[in-house]
Amino acid sequence: MSTLTTSTAWLSLQDHQPVMAKQDLRELFAQDSQRFKNFSLKFNDILMDYSKHPINQNTINLLLTLARQQGLEKKISEMFCGRRVNFSEDRAALHFALRREDALIIDGVDIMPEVHDVLTKMERFTSSIRNGERKGYSGKAFTDIVSIGIGGSNLGPVMVTEALNPYSASHISSHFISNIDGTQLSTILKKLDPETTLFIIASKTFTTQETMANAHSARKWFLAQGGCEKDVQNHFVAVSTNRMEVEKFGINADNIFKFWDWVGGRYSLWSAIGLPIALSIGMENFYLLLKGAREIDQHFIDAPMERNLPVILGLIGIWQINFFGAKSHAVLPYDQSLHRFPAYLQQLEMESSGKRIDRNGNEVDYSTGAVVWGEPGTNGQHAFYQLLHQGTQIIPADFLIPCISHNPVGDQHRLLIANFIAQTEAMMRGKRKTEVCEEYEVELPKKSAIEDSFKKTIPHKVFPGGRPTTSILFKKLDPKTLGSLIALYEHKVFVQSVIWNTNPFDQWGVELGKQLAGKILGELDNKIQITSHDSSTNGLINYFKENR
Ligand code: G6Q
Numbered sequence: 001m002s003t004l005t006t007s008t009a010w011l012s013l014q015d016h017q018p019v020m021a022k023q024d025l026r027e028l029f030a031q032d033s034q035r036f037k038n039f040s041l042k043f044n045d046i047l048m049d050y051s052k053h054p055i056n057q058n059t060i061n062l063l064l065t066l067a068r069q070q071g072l073e074k075k076i077s078e079m080f081c082g083r084r085v086n087f088s089e090d091r092a093a094l095h096f097a098l099r100r101e102d103a104l105i106i107d108g109v110d111i112m113p114e115v116h117d118v119l120t121k122m123e124r125f126t127s128s129i130r131n132g133e134r135k136g137y138s139g140k141a142f143t144d145i146v147s148i149g150i151g152g153s154n155l156g157p158v159m160v161t162e163a164l165n166p167y168s169a170s171h172i173s174s175h176f177i178s179n180i181d182g183t184q185l186s187t188i189l190k191k192l193d194p195e196t197t198l199f200i201i202a203s204k205t206f207t208t209q210e211t212m213a214n215a216h217s218a219r220k221w222f223l224a225q226g227g228c229e230k231d232v233q234n235h236f237v238a239v240s241t242n243r244m245e246v247e248k249f250g251i252n253a254d255n256i257f258k259f260w261d262w263v264g265g266r267y268s269l270w271s272a273i274g275l276p277i278a279l280s281i282g283m284e285n286f287y288l289l290l291k292g293a294r295e296i297d298q299h300f301i302d303a304p305m306e307r308n309l310p311v312i313l314g315l316i317g318i319w320q321i322n323f324f325g326a327k328s329h330a331v332l333p334y335d336q337s338l339h340r341f342p343a344y345l346q347q348l349e350m351e352s353s354g355k356r357i358d359r360n361g362n363e364v365d366y367s368t369g370a371v372v373w374g375e376p377g378t379n380g381q382h383a384f385y386q387l388l389h390q391g392t393q394i395i396p397a398d399f400l401i402p403c404i405s406h407n408p409v410g411d412q413h414r415l416l417i418a419n420f421i422a423q424t425e426a427m428m429r430g431k432r433k434t435e436v437c438e439e440y441e442v443e444l445p446k447k448s449a450i451e452d453s454f455k456k457t458i459p460h461k462v463f464p465g466g467r468p469t470t471s472i473l474f475k476k477l478d479p480k481t482l483g484s485l486i487a488l489y490e491h492k493v494f495v496q497s498v499i500w501n502t503n504p505f506d507q508w509g510v511e512l513g514k515q516l517a518g519k520i521l522g523e524l525d526n527k528i529q530i531t532s533h534d535s536s537t538n539g540l541i542n543y544f545k546e547n548r
Contacts, residue, residue, distance in 0.1 A: 002358070002365050004501060009066040016062055017323040020054040025428050025466045028056065043299055043309050045475035046484060050316050052428040053396070053468040054324070063315040064305050066499060072311065075498045080301055082106040086264070086505035087359055093505045094260075095267035095490070096297045099290035099483070111260075118258060118272050123283045125237070125257075126275075129198065130169055130282060137231035138195040146175045146188060147276040148214045149202030151347065152265020153239075154178040156486075157202070157276045159344035160269060160289065163337045163482055166406040167281040174280045177218070180210040185217055194225040194235070201238045202273055204265055206245035209514070215249065239272045264505050266347050267490060285479040292483025293490075300491045310488055313470070314495025320396045320468060321367050330388065330397035331374035334420040335477055338400065342374030345489055352493045352504035359501050368500050377401075378419045389427065389463055396468045399424055400485070404476045420471075430465020433458060 004010055029035050029051075039051035039060075079085045082092045082104060092106065103110045128134040132141030147157060158176045161168070168174070175188045199218050203211045215236075222235060229250075237255040238246040246256050257272035269277065270290060278286040296310070305311045320326040329349075331342040353369025375383065377399070388395055401420045405413040436458055474481045497504035523530050523541055530541045 002362065002501075004070075004364075004499075005366055007066075007069055009062065009069040013059075013062050013066060013319070013323055016059060020056065020059060021324070023054060023056075025052065025054060026430075028054075029428075041307060041309050041312060044295065044484065045481055046309070046488075047471075047473045048309055048313065049471040049473075050312060052424055053316055053319070053470070054466065055316070055319065059319065060306065060312075060315075063319060066318070067305060067311065067315060067495070070498050070501070072305070072495060072498045076301060076494075079494065080297070086503060088503050088506045088508070092262050093264060093267065094262040095264065095270060096293075098263065098268075098270035099294040099297065099487075101294070106262075114260075119283075119287075121257060122272055122275055122278050122286075126278045126283045126286075129279055130172065134234075136195045136197070137227055137234060140196050141171075142198045143171060143196040144173050144175060144192050145198050145200060145276055145279050146177060146192070146218065147200045147202055148177045148211055148218060149200075149239075149273070150178040150208060150210045152268050153202040153204060153208075153211070153273055155340070155344045155347050156266070156269030157274060159338075159340040160274070160277045160482065160486075161280045162340050163335075163477060164277070164281050164285065164289075164479055165337050166477075167285050167479060169280065169282065172279060174276055176276070177214050178210065180213060182217070185214055189218070189221050194222050194227050197222070197235065199236045200275055201236065201240075201246075201249070201251070202275070203239070204241050204259065204261075204263075204268070204273075206238070206240045206242040206249070209517075219250075237275075239275055265507075266351055267505075269486070281479065288479035289483040292480035292485075293487035294483075295480075296484045296487035296491065300487075310491030311495050313488065313492040314499070316470060317370070317396075317492065317496055318499050321370050324394065324468075325367075326370055326394060326396050327367070328393065328395050329370040329372050330395050331372060332377050332380055332397050332399050332423075333374070334377040334399065334401035334416050335405075336376055337406070337477060339376050341400070342372070344486075345374075346372045348489060349493055351507045351510075353496055353500070353502070354509060355497075355500070355502040355504075357502070359503065364500065364502070366500070368502060369496075377423065378416065381419065381423065385423065388467060389430075394467060396470070397427070398470045398472060400472045400474075402474055402477045402481075406477065424469045424471050426463065427467035427469050428465060430463035430467070431461065432465075433462050436461045 032038065035051045036049060038057070039055065040047060040049040079093060080096060082094060084090055084092050086093045094111070097104050097111060097115055100112060103112050129142050135141055154176060161174050177185050177188055201211065201215045219232060219236065222232065223229070227235060232250050233252060233255060236251050237257065238249070238251045239257045239259065240246050241259055241261055243256060243258070257275055259268065259271040259273065263271050270293060274286060277289070300308060300310050317329070331345050333341050349372045350369055355368050356364055358364050374380070387393070388397060399420055401417065440454055474485070493504050520541065524545065527545065530538050
């Protein structure tokens, strides 16, 4: 048994769970008129309501005791002091420095001047593209930006660029290529004019198979469509820590935006990896995105734990995963422009929290990260909410919505808000058998022949309720608010890793597949029957070879 699951704080929560599991959430609301006030927090324009979870004040106190026992406050300050919190890779995790203003001394050196130099370089570059000063090889201004990168070098920039679409320059279109499947690249390039297209090759390592294959194909396309070798300099820029490989590709130092190995891929949108975002929304808005995140950083450091949004969000997740057995977590943004937010959080949470070995190298005896998934509302309501309302699994969900829409078309936003609130209420309240029958009485005061068939439907019309949700409302989806929301989730992940004693900054689990793909690649090129793997793997390879 681990020290965590045998600790007093953990055992107290375990004892407390059956008490709360028995409680009807409706009753908890009925008993306490202040429940919303007691279990919601505000930060700037963001409201986080976690009152629709099976909690009472005792639950929160016990969760906070667990956090203290795990040394959360110390761990937060260690991260912000630049300690090597990424212990399995022996390095610091300094993504917060990318949005910082003050000095940050690491190993005796202030790293902030370099961070600010890159931002200044991004600023110059961004304005030269946006104002048309920097031109393509035929003298025309750039109109299309194609960013090539995958995973952490793609999901953040895509999500933010889409989310902040109302702030984007109308004369610049952004495109993203991540998948090794040639379909994405060909579909995008088909629409573009090489004379006005700028490529950003975004790769921390500059060795990632998918990115490099796509970058070389893009270069080939550019040369085949009329560009010359010397024009590559002007049409291709790179964001990377690996200057040598970038130069080998043919991009010179002036066109390299550097970042550092202390930024993890999925934490890197604040760095020059965010260049596509800056090109789309402009550097002033990019600085606001950083500001929003910086403000949450400060809140995370300063606010008492019980009033600290990332701490509470993280601990509510712990309560659901470790004490109520939740295996999955839905992210449901009621804002179409946040349609990539679930995918972004999926990487942030699942790559950071999908761990089974603790910091001492021992296998854990408790659950860690849940499966994160989601789609925007109201689309999801007509698709998978059935399972959320009446399925056998209890899936905690985060609902997110702006109070003001960027696109106030007709009555749509009011409808959206009504649906958002109704869904969280329905999940909490459910519908009891008596309520189903009462409805029937009202609808059909005179009992009739259909009574029997009605009775049969009763169980199907009952909603158990008690389905936990967190609601996050904010005034408007602007760059600063989005920055705060993203950083809120980054720190939520950190909080959970401290409780679980795991490393949220490594991702060794992605390596094995890469290694094996390398071996299999070599086996695809000849006509020899493959027998060196298990029968399934051999069978798949051989079927492909026969049917290519
Ligand atoms: C993220 C991961 C991973 C990484 C990609 C791309 O935290 O490390 O998603 O971002 O594999 O890596 P490169 O930026 O090195 O191409």
